[in-house]
Amino acid sequence: xxxxxxxGGGVVQPGGSLRLSCTASGFTxxxxxxxxxxxxxxxxxxxxxxxxxxxxxxxxxxxxxxxxTISRDNSKSTLYLQMNSLxxxxxxxxxxAKGDTSGWGVWGQGTMVTVxx
Amino acid sequence: xxxxxxxxxxxxxxxxxxxxxxxxxxxxxGSYNLVxxxxxxxxxxxxxxxxxxxxxxxxxxxxFSGSKSGNTASLTISGLQAEDxxxxxxxxxxxxxxxxVFGTGTKVTxx
Numbered sequence: 001x002x003x004x005x006x007x008g009g010g011v012v013q014p015g016g017s018l019r020l021s022c023t024a025s026g027f028t029x030x031x032x033x034x035x036x037x038x039x040x041x042x043x044x045x046x047x048x049x050x051x052x053x054x055x056x057x058x059x060x061x062x063x064x065x066x067x068x069t070i071s072r073d074n075s076k077s078t079l080y081l082q083m084n085s086l087x088x089x090x091x092x093x094x095x096x097a098k099g100d101t102s103g104w105g106v107w108g109q110g111t112m113v114t115v116x117x
Numbered sequence: 118x119x120x121x122x123x124x125x126x127x128x129x130x131x132x133x134x135x136x137x138x139x140x141x142x143x144x145x146x147g148s149y150n151l152v153x154x155x156x157x158x159x160x161x162x163x164x165x166x167x168x169x170x171x172x173x174x175x176x177x178x179x180x181f182s183g184s185k186s187g188n189t190a191s192l193t194i195s196g197l198q199a200e201d202x203x204x205x206x207x208x209x210x211x212x213x214x215x216x217x218v219f220g221t222g223t224k225v226t227x228x
Binding site for chain 2: 035037044045046047050057059061062095097101102103104105107108109110
């Protein structure tokens with residue numbers, strides 16, 4: 001079935017780095033744009049980054065621009081989020097979601113990132 | 118990139134209809150008919166309920182409907198049921214540079 005599975009979350013110190021992965025199955029990964037969305041504990045959803053189906057266009061929320069990098073490997077059906085210079089306010093559950101402007105119909109289960117000393 | 122404005126909470130009795138508003142600007146909601154709505158139950162991933170303003174994905178109950186007027190989008194849930202109790206978020210496309218912006222979220226309570 002159509003599925004997204006995130007991995008790579010954990011506890012990291014402020015200023016540290018972490019790379020999240022999102023492995024897709026059940027659909028043609030290379031045909032779809034992908035997104036990262038995060039949710040801090042007890043807070044709302046925040047869009048983080050988008051990458052076009054072929055990787056040719058990437059956009060970021062102002063809160064992560066210059067620190068986070070979204071990428072994809074279509075041969076591995078995998079989406080990535082490289083997070084550098086992490087701050088306590090980056091602590092959240094990170095979801096990957098499939099889709100472009102017509103809504104995101106498939107979401108992963110989320111992976112927790114905690115930035116704390 | 119300011120979040121779209123939603124009421125913090127909306128409540129209704131079983132069988133009633135409720136409407137959740139989502140107010141943006143002429144740069145996002147007002148410029149594109151590309152608002153989507155997501156339902157999120159506690160500790161669960163969001164679920165797409167409406168896309169492109171008023172389209173329902175396959176499998177979503179026709180009790181859910183979406184609309185837009187100017188800079189404000191709306192989600193209406195008719196025939197409210199206990200299972201509809203959840204958080205709801207709108208999300209709008211905001212152009213090729215900004216991409217997307219979420220609403221502040223609305224907690225729906227079924228009385």
